[in-house]
Amino acid sequence: MKKSMLGVIDATMLPGEMGELAIHRSPAAIPFAGRYRLIDFVLSNMVNSGIQSVAIFPRSPYRSLMDHLGSGKDWDLNRKRDGLFFLPSPTKEGQFNRMSEHLDYFNRSDQKYVVVSNCTTVANMDFAPVLDRFIKQNCDILEITHKGEPTYIYLLSLELLLDLIEQRNETGYESVQSVVEDASSSLTKCQYEFEGFLKRIKTVDDYYQTSMQLLEKEKWSELFNEFQPIYTKVKDEPPTNYLAGSHVTNAMIANGCVISGEVNHSIVFRAVNIGKNSIVKNSIIMQKSKIGEDCTLEYVIIDKDVSVENGAVLRGTPEQPLVIKKGSVESAVTSS
Amino acid sequence: MAKQKCVAMLLAGGKGSRLKELTENLAKPAVPFGGKYRIIDFPLSNCANSGIHTVGVLTQYQPLVLNSYIGIGSAWDLDRKNGGVTVLPPYSESSEVKWYSGTASAIYQNLNYIKQYDPEYVLILSGDHIYKMNYDNMLDYHIEKQADVTISVIEVPWDEASRFGIMNTDDQYNVTRFDEKPEKPESNLASMGIYIFKWSVLQKYLEMDESNPDSSNDFGKDVIPAMLADELKLIAYPFKGYWKDVGTVKSLWEANMDLLDADQDLNLFEYSWRIYSVNPNQPPQIIGTTAEVKHSLVNEGCIIDGAIEQSVMFQGVEVEEGAVLKECVVMPNARIGRGSFLERAIVMNDLEIPENTVIRNESKEILLVTEEFLMQHTDQHTKVEEA
Numbered sequence: 001m002k003k004s005m006l007g008v009i010d011a012t013m014l015p016g017e018m019g020e021l022a023i024h025r026s027p028a029a030i031p032f033a034g035r036y037r038l039i040d041f042v043l044s045n046m047v048n049s050g051i052q053s054v055a056i057f058p059r060s061p062y063r064s065l066m067d068h069l070g071s072g073k074d075w076d077l078n079r080k081r082d083g084l085f086f087l088p089s090p091t092k093e094g095q096f097n098r099m100s101e102h103l104d105y106f107n108r109s110d111q112k113y114v115v116v117s118n119c120t121t122v123a124n125m126d127f128a129p130v131l132d133r134f135i136k137q138n139c140d141i142l143e144i145t146h147k148g149e150p151t152y153i154y155l156l157s158l159e160l161l162l163d164l165i166e167q168r169n170e171t172g173y174e175s176v177q178s179v180v181e182d183a184s185s186s187l188t189k190c191q192y193e194f195e196g197f198l199k200r201i202k203t204v205d206d207y208y209q210t211s212m213q214l215l216e217k218e219k220w221s222e223l224f225n226e227f228q229p230i231y232t233k234v235k236d237e238p239p240t241n242y243l244a245g246s247h248v249t250n251a252m253i254a255n256g257c258v259i260s261g262e263v264n265h266s267i268v269f270r271a272v273n274i275g276k277n278s279i280v281k282n283s284i285i286m287q288k289s290k291i292g293e294d295c296t297l298e299y300v301i302i303d304k305d306v307s308v309e310n311g312a313v314l315r316g317t318p319e320q321p322l323v324i325k326k327g328s329v330e331s332a333v334t335s336s
Numbered sequence: 337m338a339k340q341k342c343v344a345m346l347l348a349g350g351k352g353s354r355l356k357e358l359t360e361n362l363a364k365p366a367v368p369f370g371g372k373y374r375i376i377d378f379p380l381s382n383c384a385n386s387g388i389h390t391v392g393v394l395t396q397y398q399p400l401v402l403n404s405y406i407g408i409g410s411a412w413d414l415d416r417k418n419g420g421v422t423v424l425p426p427y428s429e430s431s432e433v434k435w436y437s438g439t440a441s442a443i444y445q446n447l448n449y450i451k452q453y454d455p456e457y458v459l460i461l462s463g464d465h466i467y468k469m470n471y472d473n474m475l476d477y478h479i480e481k482q483a484d485v486t487i488s489v490i491e492v493p494w495d496e497a498s499r500f501g502i503m504n505t506d507d508q509y510n511v512t513r514f515d516e517k518p519e520k521p522e523s524n525l526a527s528m529g530i531y532i533f534k535w536s537v538l539q540k541y542l543e544m545d546e547s548n549p550d551s552s553n554d555f556g557k558d559v560i561p562a563m564l565a566d567e568l569k570l571i572a573y574p575f576k577g578y579w580k581d582v583g584t585v586k587s588l589w590e591a592n593m594d595l596l597d598a599d600q601d602l603n604l605f606e607y608s609w610r611i612y613s614v615n616p617n618q619p620p621q622i623i624g625t626t627a628e629v630k631h632s633l634v635n636e637g638c639i640i641d642g643a644i645e646q647s648v649m650f651q652g653v654e655v656e657e658g659a660v661l662k663e664c665v666v667m668p669n670a671r672i673g674r675g676s677f678l679e680r681a682i683v684m685n686d687l688e689i690p691e692n693t694v695i696r697n698e699s700k701e702i703l704l705v706t707e708e709f710l711m712q713h714t715d716q717h718t719k720v721e722e723a
Contacts, residue, residue: 033619033620034619034620035619035620035636073410215622217622217624220619220622223619224618224619226618229617229618230619231617232617234615234617236610236611236612236613236615238370238371238372238604238605238611238633239370239371239372239604239633239634239635239636239648239649240621240633240634240635241596241605241632241633242629242630242631242632242633242634243598243631244630244631246629246630246631248623248627248629249623249624249625249626249627250623250624250625251622251623252619252620252621252622252623253620253621253623253634254620254621254636255372255620255621255635255636256605258605263623267620
């Protein structure tokens, strides 16, 4: 039973309001929660639910996403049979159009059901009980909801998915979502209400607010537990070094950091340096960024590989956190 | 099998009895170190970083944890089509099971493993030390000096020299004599237990050693002295840098504390010489609102709400609010209860320290806090003083 699901992750979401966080990367590859990328959550959920064959449909630019996923080894998806499939498509529009270019993948699969998901939902979810419900209620398409709202994660039979792809021109449906949203459709639609922590990240504000919520222990422990771990690309960073003079409270800190300054109510990704007498508050600092000495950062999202030079002051607001682009250099002069 | 220039043989069967309960269920090379590593990560990472991709790991004592940790070697990028990591446990021959009776016999019994790669050189390593070293540089030195054997040595303080195997050399580093733990050392060059042998020479001497019933089958005690007696070219390779035997509870604790010392030269943050390990895959560490983290190393999966100072926290450790740790090493997944106090101690993995457990350490020793230790100190207020 468990082996009988395929996973499809539609990673063709447009950057939209993800702004500068998605300039050089697919929204699926946006770093999140200290050491993950957004796609890690749905991908790990699939793996933890016993799904052994996952197809990712990406949209360019997808270098960052491909680099992250590699052979799928870190999700235990480097398999002789099944495993991880990366299926880019020259067709840009229409989920079914894109899938139609990779019918071989679906035709070669002997799984009976398919989970079709978006790529930016942050949750820790087991699809096995979802499939049980699907079978028990004789559904054609099941939609997972959260607090009654759609999550854009669906379960249907592979047979129906293939029919929908084949008949897309006659029916006018271009995606599973459009089928579900068509009230006139004769298919049996069910819903499954997911009760844990779930957020779908669509905007910079979603990104910031959801990140900060993870500093609350209850929310954190709804997302992370040892039985359904969230997998990600392994880096071999050493433990984080808190040097004399550092002062850290209420923070989520990844490995490989060297911290000399003050960090409060913030998220710090892997291999970040925070220099002496610097203050980081209500901020998110992504991997490998360097914060010099005597800096002040408040309500800032610092992307990867940013260098903040000594004495720089960067401030956003709770409503509009300041986003610093990947790889940029912020000096004391440009920031004041 | 394709030919390999150099094959490494890593002796990882040691019990490490002076590590007490730490090695009750696992071999010394599998003992956790430095917040996320095991001791064997250091020689294995050194091999990978030195471009030596054929490594036989000889296991014997309590191999379960070690074997499953090594797996197929992918954590160190040593899962190779040709070569890679091979775990070599003792095995039975038609007539008898042969345990590894000494370091030399362990290699002797795996001569067939080495033969299949037809190497020119064999590198012998042990899984007992913390250090970063480029074995390829040592191999270049060995080739340049046209030595039969090269032995890596490090200068140790004269007053400690009698604890080591000491190499006496001439001014060209030619080894003239080997003294195992000499009472009156005449040199302070200690053997690091790292040897490069010309394969043909090693094979010959291992066969000779095995047929000698009086031999204890040990490299330091038997094979090296036999080679010296036959006037082979043995040369010392002087190593400079951090190197520490972590064979006792105290030295293990000291080596962990060394990581917090900015002046010592074991840099775990060096990108070009990463120390690899099997990733525990836990979420980032959470430092709570009531936490105070001072001068410490903290690994992923930790939840710190108490105060830690000068301490090393392995993955998944929880320190509850009001708990205070000073100069402690806390092994994976241990939990320190609310209001507890511990100092100068190593806390065993998965141990739960009950609330308000106060263990003051006024001795010079390092406490190994285990289930048993806690039972012996049930009043929860313990002061360990100098005996």
